[in-house]
Amino acid sequence: MKVTISDVARLAGVSTATVSHTINSTRYVSSDTKEKVYQAIAQLGYTPDASARSFRTGKKKTVGFIVPDISNKFFGTLIESAENYLSAKGYHLIIANTKENMDREETNLRLLTAGLVDGLLIASTMDDFQRLDNLIPAGFPVVLIDRTFDTPKYPSVSVSCFQPIYRSVCCLAGQGKRRIGIIGGLPRLSTTKERVAAYRAAVADCGLPQDEALIRYGDSMEDSAPPCLNQLLEQGCDAILVCQGLMASVTIAYLRGQGIRLGQDLELVSFVDYDTHAYEFYYSQVDRIIQPVEKLGRTAGEQILLRVEQPDAPVQERVLTSVYRPRGEESV
Amino acid sequence: MKVTISDVARLAGVSTATVSHTINSTRYVSSDTKEKVYQAIAQLGYTPDASARSFRTGKKKTVGFIVPDISNKFFGTLIESAENYLSAKGYHLIIANTKENMDREETNLRLLTAGLVDGLLIASTMDDFQRLDNLIPAGFPVVLIDRTFDTPKYPSVSVSCFQPIYRSVCCLAGQGKRRIGIIGGLPRLSTTKERVAAYRAAVADCGLPQDEALIRYGDSMEDSAPPCLNQLLEQGCDAILVCQGLMASVTIAYLRGQGIRLGQDLELVSFVDYDTHAYEFYYSQVDRIIQPVEKLGRTAGEQILLRVEQPDAPVQERVLTSVYRPRGEESV
DNA sequence: GTGAAAGCGCTAACAC
DNA sequence: GTGTTAGCGCTTTCAC
Numbered sequence: 001m002k003v004t005i006s007d008v009a010r011l012a013g014v015s016t017a018t019v020s021h022t023i024n025s026t027r028y029v030s031s032d033t034k035e036k037v038y039q040a041i042a043q044l045g046y047t048p049d050a051s052a053r054s055f056r057t058g059k060k061k062t063v064g065f066i067v068p069d070i071s072n073k074f075f076g077t078l079i080e081s082a083e084n085y086l087s088a089k090g091y092h093l094i095i096a097n098t099k100e101n102m103d104r105e106e107t108n109l110r111l112l113t114a115g116l117v118d119g120l121l122i123a124s125t126m127d128d129f130q131r132l133d134n135l136i137p138a139g140f141p142v143v144l145i146d147r148t149f150d151t152p153k154y155p156s157v158s159v160s161c162f163q164p165i166y167r168s169v170c171c172l173a174g175q176g177k178r179r180i181g182i183i184g185g186l187p188r189l190s191t192t193k194e195r196v197a198a199y200r201a202a203v204a205d206c207g208l209p210q211d212e213a214l215i216r217y218g219d220s221m222e223d224s225a226p227p228c229l230n231q232l233l234e235q236g237c238d239a240i241l242v243c244q245g246l247m248a249s250v251t252i253a254y255l256r257g258q259g260i261r262l263g264q265d266l267e268l269v270s271f272v273d274y275d276t277h278a279y280e281f282y283y284s285q286v287d288r289i290i291q292p293v294e295k296l297g298r299t300a301g302e303q304i305l306l307r308v309e310q311p312d313a314p315v316q317e318r319v320l321t322s323v324y325r326p327r328g329e330e331s332v
Numbered sequence: 333m334k335v336t337i338s339d340v341a342r343l344a345g346v347s348t349a350t351v352s353h354t355i356n357s358t359r360y361v362s363s364d365t366k367e368k369v370y371q372a373i374a375q376l377g378y379t380p381d382a383s384a385r386s387f388r389t390g391k392k393k394t395v396g397f398i399v400p401d402i403s404n405k406f407f408g409t410l411i412e413s414a415e416n417y418l419s420a421k422g423y424h425l426i427i428a429n430t431k432e433n434m435d436r437e438e439t440n441l442r443l444l445t446a447g448l449v450d451g452l453l454i455a456s457t458m459d460d461f462q463r464l465d466n467l468i469p470a471g472f473p474v475v476l477i478d479r480t481f482d483t484p485k486y487p488s489v490s491v492s493c494f495q496p497i498y499r500s501v502c503c504l505a506g507q508g509k510r511r512i513g514i515i516g517g518l519p520r521l522s523t524t525k526e527r528v529a530a531y532r533a534a535v536a537d538c539g540l541p542q543d544e545a546l547i548r549y550g551d552s553m554e555d556s557a558p559p560c561l562n563q564l565l566e567q568g569c570d571a572i573l574v575c576q577g578l579m580a581s582v583t584i585a586y587l588r589g590q591g592i593r594l595g596q597d598l599e600l601v602s603f604v605d606y607d608t609h610a611y612e613f614y615y616s617q618v619d620r621i622i623q624p625v626e627k628l629g630r631t632a633g634e635q636i637l638l639r640v641e642q643p644d645a646p647v648q649e650r651v652l653t654s655v656y657r658p659r660g661e662e663s664v
Numbered sequence: 665g666t667g668a669a670a671g672c673g674c675t676a677a678c679a680c
Numbered sequence: 681g682t683g684t685t686a687g688c689g690c691t692t693t694c695a696c
Contacts, residue, residue: 359676384672
């Protein structure tokens, strides 16, 4: 049978209150009594029941994370980094995967906001802020991560890539490239919109021809890069930006497989989802845009706990910056 | 204030029992009454409190997954696949990351078995079965995944790679390769042991020279492949097996970066962690060993729920098979 | 410095 | 076909 706090109290010859206070250091207990309590706990092999505790206190010590694609390394690293922070603070992480499907996101939101978690990290795949907003109970602690909306109703942590993309396009133009293509993620996402906007701005400012055929959208899953790529090659592109890490790494492998020489036949600007030196050589012939994934995850962890503790603190919108690293340049 | 089941009962003019039974379809309720209940629920915006419910029933509808490295695509895909199955069955997934650290695994085991989850999926990084076993309360539903131990005390789901590795080494020997190197994961893991054993068996059976210097161990993180690789190249290897997906993909990129021509200067046998066609070209010059990652995750999900429902069903040890696919051969 | 006891919101006997 | 009510294991107020 399950050992409860009363069993411990009985064996130790004290009240349940004292046992509870001893365990939680929540009021003074004489060292004699403490001793007896710990003795009893050890003897019975008692472990406080987490679900009774969270029922009673209303705190679950658990945060939910709604992710578009766990198998994608970008989100894998994000989760790792958030989990790392949260577990250090005594919190657990519940993962829900949407596979970029809005209905799955809706289902998960309903389930997770029903008393399962203290707060929610959301990398939303919704196209419509209203739909998301309607699913979140008033006052429920939420932090939007990576993907945001125009309305600053919820705190958010995201990465801006405007600057590096703008610069990379200008550099390519400066090298004489005229037909610069871009592959973005799902068009409805804020990240995609910002990236394409940066591209358009640079194309306009550099006086390059504006051609909608040079803008392609994938879905950030592995199989979606090659078709986009082929379309851009047919358009006679002399440079291509791939604005998402997974599609970018597939692109590099694909082009190499085709015998297309990067940095010679074609210039490539590639998003990179991690900050490691292990792949240095893999990217030696391409320009990179590097997002601070780990920092994103950690900041999200900080923000959600802050939110859980003070649900009505002022809404913060944190924007981290990504860096442009032309090929050949030293990595930091 | 929070809306409770009593509020609903009061407004609907019925008892809390009826509300509960209506919600859970757990006994007959006339359609009239049902109607009134649903009306009241809608009007008040009532959502049953998950933690009260799990406290009461003892069922958390949550499974924990102890993973060595979330950011590794193998485990990312594994998690995705398990989550997919579990969420369809109404279960949530709590992730704990150990980064191949035994102490972190210990901490997580303690936390997760204390009434937080109904069952546990463990891809253990422990070297010692006893240590793991001591941390699991008697009767607690557990399924070992990917990595197993000699004692068949717990059910497990794993992948055998003996056969494909043995065959790949024999093929290489048949092509006249004499110095075949191998890079494994952490030496303490069952997966690593099996892989190295298969290699040793094949080396012996094919009459190749046995040389311990040809056996290197990494830690399955990205930065650990290149040093192993360099050591093997110094040993004059004419073929190399990389027995883990992440290290293998780093290896390929690294060798290409060095100007070493795969399939010409050096033969490579590479573990692949996913079953996708997107990377077909990436692997066109290497032989592959492909593990059924998705099936592994799904089977683990099935097994743990089975276990949660019948904690003392006979212990099953499921072994899935991986396939050897020499380069040039059609992918399935 | 410690104890008694009231619930947290729900489910499930048991009763009618 | 529905209602009454005990109690899951814990925390915490109030009392001494």
